[in-house]
Amino acid sequence: MQYTALGRTALQVSRVCLGTLNLGVRASEPDSFALMDTALDRGVNFFDTANQYGWQKHKGYTEELLGRWFAQGGGRREKVVLGTKVFNPMSDWPNDSGLSARHIIASCEASLRRLNTDWIDLFQMHHVDRQAPWEEVWQAMETLTLQGKVRYVGSSNFAGWHIAEGQEAAERRRFLGIVSEQSVYNLVTRHVELEVIPASRRYGVAVLAWSPLHGGLLGGALRKLADGTAVKTAQGRAAQALDRHREAVASYEKLCDSLGLDPAEVGLAWVMSRPGVTAPVIGPRDLAQLDSALRALELRLPDEVLAELDVLFPPVGNGGPGPEAWAW
Template identity: 85%
Template structure:
């Protein structure tokens, strides 16, 4: 496994991050533990979750599930770079959501308890909170890092100007600030190329694309629908987007067939090839899907293939960062 640095930090992470949204929910407990063990054995040391994941059973379930995996010992916790998130409501109580200092600190304590660990490597703001002053946010994060409960702070679903504002506020406090940003990014959804990725590259912030296959839309959905094997790709984001992108998806699956490559592997390889990207967040429901993600690490797309993909899924405007993408 070739490791990379998490943004401007000295922390080394694998070039793919194991997302846990499906573990213990869409995958059985036994298979979920096997996915985690296999990923770690194969060198994937970066694991991502969120305090609300597992809401299908109860909020906090996925963190508890990870805690059960760490409790099996064998250095599982020590070898893992662990990320979780704070923002979304964990109950109906008014102060049990957002990025107030109260909620940030309470949420961290709750996550530590659920996962049975003493520290979180990457504590991520799941969304920007426009009601929370940055001095309040950073004061809470500073408290947690000083206590040794949090090592680094990340963001998710931020706009470029949010990242800039947050970093400038952190710099005034002589605090490291944001080291990573999780954004939805794939061939179908390329908005972050305009300002988010340029802002991240400017500030030395790692880019961690979530939904790199657009919920299964880029994993061979037409073939799966035809042979009746579509599961996640037949619902949610993928199903909603299919009709508007059917022509492009048809061409995409033909291109993948011409390459002799699995569509999921091509889609993931494309995201990993993008400038500024550190590690896409994958969410396997089976060992086969995990193996496919590992194969994508070895798949190099040549210039002709990249150009064909740009033709099928054009970048926004003139392509590249703004303002050149929409102006001269």
């Protein structure tokens, strides 16, 4: 396993982050436990979840599942760098969502109970709250870190200027502030290259790429649809994107075949090759998908392949960061 620092911190995390969105939902609890045990045995020490995950059963279900897994002992909790999230509504009540100090602290306490742990390594703001002043957000996060309940604070789905604004506010308080940003990033969706990644690199913020295969679109979607084995590919963001990118996806799968490589591994290897990216957040449903993601760690795409991928899935504008991406 390869490890790297989480942004500007000294915390060491695996170059692959195990996302838990499918655990307990598309994978049974015993299979989820086996998958997490295998990931940990193979050196994956970075796990990501959110307070609302498992909403298909009930909000908080996935954290509860993780809590039951941690309760088995064997050093599971001590070995894992655990991230969860706060923002999305957990009920219909007006103060049970967002980034008010009240909700941040209450949400942390609830996550700790569900996760069966005393601390959260990375407490991530799942979305920017335009109604919450940064002074209020950082006051709550400082309280939780001083209490030892949170080690680091991250963001997710922030714009570049939100990262800059939040970090400047934290620095005025002499608080560590944001150490990671989790954004959707893959060959199809490259908007973060404009400002999010440049802002993150400027402030020493780790970039975690969620949906690195665009919901399965880049994992051999057309072949799976033809074989009748598609699961995620046949629904959600992948199905919608396939209508727009069918020709490019077909060429992508043909390129992967010519290289003798699995499309999912190529897609993950591309994300991991991007400057500023700390880890993709993978969401395996079974051990085969986990094995595929770990093989991608060893895959180095030649420059000519990277150039061909840029032709198939062009960057936004002129490529690279703004303003050069859209101006002279």
